[in-house]
Amino acid sequence: MFTQTKFMMKKMFCFFVVQIFGLTLFGQEITYWQQRADYEMQIDVDDAKFQYDGKMKLAYTNNSPDTMDKVYFHVYYNAFQPGSAMDHRLSNVKDPDSRMMVKDENGIAKSRIALLGKEDIGYQKINSIKQNGKDLKHKIIGTILEVTLAEVLKPGQKANFDLEWKAQVPEIIRRGGKNTKEGVDFSMTQWYPKMAHYDEFGWHLDEYIGREFVAPFGNFDVKIKIQKDYVIGASGKLMNPDNVKGYSLKGTAKSSTLNAKEKIIWHFEAENIHDFAWAADKEFVVTQQKVSNGPDVYFVRMNDDTLAKTWQDSETPTVKFFEYMSKHFGKYPWSTYTVVQGGDGGMEYGTVTLITGKRNFESLVGVIYHEIAHSWFQHMFAINETVDEWMDEGFTSYAEHLAYLEIFNKPIEPNPNYSAYEGYFDLVKSGVEEPMSLLADYYDYNYSYGVQAYVKGQVYLIQLEYIIGKENLKRTFLRFYDEWKFKHPTPNDFRRTAEKVSGLNLKWYENLFVNTTRTVDYAVANVSSNSIELKNLSNFPMPIDLLVEYSDGSKELFYIPNLELRGEKLSEEFDLYKGAKRSVLEPWKWTNPDYSVKISKEVKKVIIDPTLRLADINYSNNSYTK
Numbered sequence: 001m002f003t004q005t006k007f008m009m010k011k012m013f014c015f016f017v018v019q020i021f022g023l024t025l026f027g028q029e030i031t032y033w034q035q036r037a038d039y040e041m042q043i044d045v046d047d048a049k050f051q052y053d054g055k056m057k058l059a060y061t062n063n064s065p066d067t068m069d070k071v072y073f074h075v076y077y078n079a080f081q082p083g084s085a086m087d088h089r090l091s092n093v094k095d096p097d098s099r100m101m102v103k104d105e106n107g108i109a110k111s112r113i114a115l116l117g118k119e120d121i122g123y124q125k126i127n128s129i130k131q132n133g134k135d136l137k138h139k140i141i142g143t144i145l146e147v148t149l150a151e152v153l154k155p156g157q158k159a160n161f162d163l164e165w166k167a168q169v170p171e172i173i174r175r176g177g178k179n180t181k182e183g184v185d186f187s188m189t190q191w192y193p194k195m196a197h198y199d200e201f202g203w204h205l206d207e208y209i210g211r212e213f214v215a216p217f218g219n220f221d222v223k224i225k226i227q228k229d230y231v232i233g234a235s236g237k238l239m240n241p242d243n244v245k246g247y248s249l250k251g252t253a254k255s256s257t258l259n260a261k262e263k264i265i266w267h268f269e270a271e272n273i274h275d276f277a278w279a280a281d282k283e284f285v286v287t288q289q290k291v292s293n294g295p296d297v298y299f300v301r302m303n304d305d306t307l308a309k310t311w312q313d314s315e316t317p318t319v320k321f322f323e324y325m326s327k328h329f330g331k332y333p334w335s336t337y338t339v340v341q342g343g344d345g346g347m348e349y350g351t352v353t354l355i356t357g358k359r360n361f362e363s364l365v366g367v368i369y370h371e372i373a374h375s376w377f378q379h380m381f382a383i384n385e386t387v388d389e390w391m392d393e394g395f396t397s398y399a400e401h402l403a404y405l406e407i408f409n410k411p412i413e414p415n416p417n418y419s420a421y422e423g424y425f426d427l428v429k430s431g432v433e434e435p436m437s438l439l440a441d442y443y444d445y446n447y448s449y450g451v452q453a454y455v456k457g458q459v460y461l462i463q464l465e466y467i468i469g470k471e472n473l474k475r476t477f478l479r480f481y482d483e484w485k486f487k488h489p490t491p492n493d494f495r496r497t498a499e500k501v502s503g504l505n506l507k508w509y510e511n512l513f514v515n516t517t518r519t520v521d522y523a524v525a526n527v528s529s530n531s532i533e534l535k536n537l538s539n540f541p542m543p544i545d546l547l548v549e550y551s552d553g554s555k556e557l558f559y560i561p562n563l564e565l566r567g568e569k570l571s572e573e574f575d576l577y578k579g580a581k582r583s584v585l586e587p588w589k590w591t592n593p594d595y596s597v598k599i600s601k602e603v604k605k606v607i608i609d610p611t612l613r614l615a616d617i618n619y620s621n622n623s624y625t626k
């Protein structure tokens with residue numbers, strides 16, 4: 001695999017910060033590093049056979065402190081063959097994705113992959129791979145290509161690889177493939193041999209079973225040669241709009257002079273992304289919007305009257321979405337974004353998404369918002385989805401929902417997405433919850449994976465807001481952007497940012513909420529003339545906001561930090577708290593299940609967290625009314 005070498009540094013003055021190999025070194029300490037993969041690809045498509053020949057020049061830079069003697073690539077298309085790991089997974093997971101199944105004559109659901117014929121399977125076959133001109137030994141097992149280097153790659157060195165391969169585009173079973181249900185010919189995702197990810201945790205060589213991704217950042221220069229009637233929507237910027245169909249009047253005129261069999265080249269460039277995707281169809285039409293102080297946004301859809309209006313109506317809300325996201329989560333850094341009809345649902349790639357297009361307005365805007373939000377939480381912050389899928393999907397769902405409420409003038413409750421809490425509580429009750437820190441592929445149930453990734457990940461954020469306060473969460477996102485854009489942050493990195501912004505310790509929260517399935521349950525145990533007795537019925541400590549309404553009509557908000565915080569959140573503004581005096585009490589020690597709040601007036605009503613942001617699994621014991 002690779003050999004670990006000690007990264008030897010001559011002693012430096014500690015006041016000196018130096019950039020070497022892209023690493024920030026302070027004294028002898030390596031703070032952060034990431035690999036880089038810059039691609040140049042030329043693709044020649046045979047649209048009749050749904051095959052293509054590919055050539056790649058890949059510059060791979062080893063910024064790690066390790067010497068490498070092997071590298072790995074993903075060859076995802078190989079998953080779409082009978083007997084693949086993805087096929088087995090479909091046959092054995094308790095609740096397979098219905099898109100990937102077909103019912104036999106007895107009504108029994110079977111893996112569609114198992115039934116694929118020779119012309120409909122997918123493959124990526126490597127003809128040759130060279131390092132600096134030398135042929136390399138390589139082997140493919142499943143969807144991973146293992147390559148033994150001719151020359152070891154030392155820290156800071158760059159290797160130039162030349163790959164030639166042949167691929168067949170599979171029938172669409174998951175995300176990419178040929179002939180979608182909506183009639184799109186080519187949905188080209190996971191379509192090229194992609195350099196695997198190597199970081200401080202080692203290689204990420206997950207067999208493709210239809211789920212998550214991670215990859216190093218790089219620049220892409222992609223030339224696609226295809227029969228002249230096709231229109232392409234892709235990652236990055238189209239470099240030759242006048243020579244192709246769809247993107248300018250000149251382009252349309254020119255291509256019509258070619259004969260039917262003739263091919264033209266589409267040239268795209270994308271900077272600093274970690275996955276390149278495209279789709280092509282002869283019926284595609286293109287429209288364009290411009291976000292002020294932001295990207296050019298392209299909409300590429302089938303020329304179909306039944307969807308033209310909803311797609312046109314979604315353009316302005318999409319522009320507004322970029323404005324909202326840039327304001328709250330940091331400026332969108334690329335010059336383009338393209339929404340393309342294709343695939344089997346909605347999936348995010350570098351500066352592009354493939355979505356199914358036959359939807360009502362709400363659903364179309366919803367999926368566009370979700371996938372664009374991934375430009376932050378997945379692409380710019382390139383979270384390792386194979387490990388921390390909840391951070392990528394949960395944060396995306398959180399941002400998408402807040403933006404939707406604001407853009408469409410919906411009321412914003414203190415807990416803006418209580419329905420996420422309800423989904424999480426249902427999962428807890430189902431008994432099949434597994435810790436969120438589980439590797440994304442390994443959940444026993446797709447249901448449990450889905451709720452944890454999309455829903456519990458959102459609860460994590462809204463509950464974090466409850467712990468550190470509204471203003472601090474907003475500032476955390478903007479600081480996170482400054483510190484982590486174009487990098488691969490982990491949950492720990494986000495937690496550390498929140499700690500630095502709030503001055504509060506959050507190790508306990510991340511550990512208990514992410515790495516375990518523990519739940520929170522606090523209760524109002526007793527109210528007397530001089531005290532309110534609270535109880536922690538769970539093994540999960542939390543700070544408590546306790547709103548008390550006295551019989552004389554006055555209100556008091558008691559704030560009880562938990563000991564672990566080693567500090568206090570500042571007051572938050574909610575209508576619910578208007579007119580209430582705020583009193584900060586002594587910290588509640590996690591070792592003691594009981595806590596007493598002294599009072600001096602008669603109490604009418606007591607409630608633990610009326611904002612409903614505390615994910616307390618039993619609300620029935622959270623309040624008292626005289």
Ligand SMILES: [Zn+2]
Binds near residue numbers: 374396
């Ligand atoms: Zn998503």
